[in-house]
Amino acid sequence: MSVHDDLTSVQRCLDDLVRSVKRLEQQMGGGGLEMRRVRTDADHLRESVALLREAAPGIAGRKRPDLVSIPDTPYDDSLWTDSDDEGLGARHRHAP
Template sequence: MTADALTAARRKATELRRAIQSLHRIHGDTPPMRRLMSDLGWIESGLGELPATPLAAAERVLVPDTPYAREMWHGADDEGLGGRRLP
């Protein structure tokens, strides 16, 4: 996300806050209004936690679908079967 996109999203969140506050004056402190205010808080919190410049993408590690060598598990507990030791 570029700084411009983040700035635009924060601006839209501010506009949304104004709209929700207008609705709050009309509808009062009802459960749907409290939910909207809570959701808005999550949106603003998330936007506040985003860095202005994106982090570098993490390196992907491919894990093969083939079974691991049985020797790798020698002496390990098989927790799925109640702690039975593998031969």
């Protein structure tokens, strides 16, 4: 499945959830804290999916970067002759 198909499926499920929450709210009454939390959570989910839909073209169009292999062979020590050991100070010098 593509990202678009998955988002469409999630949107359908959320629409069903919102309809069910509205029916439940009518049956139980909408004044209770628990019912308000469920309604608010369902609304937040809808907003989050809408944000995902807006970002979907960027997500679907992204290409994985090429992998760079790093050899297991040790580096040439001559590359590091002019550098200090990080956090340990310069070679052949004593700490103050």
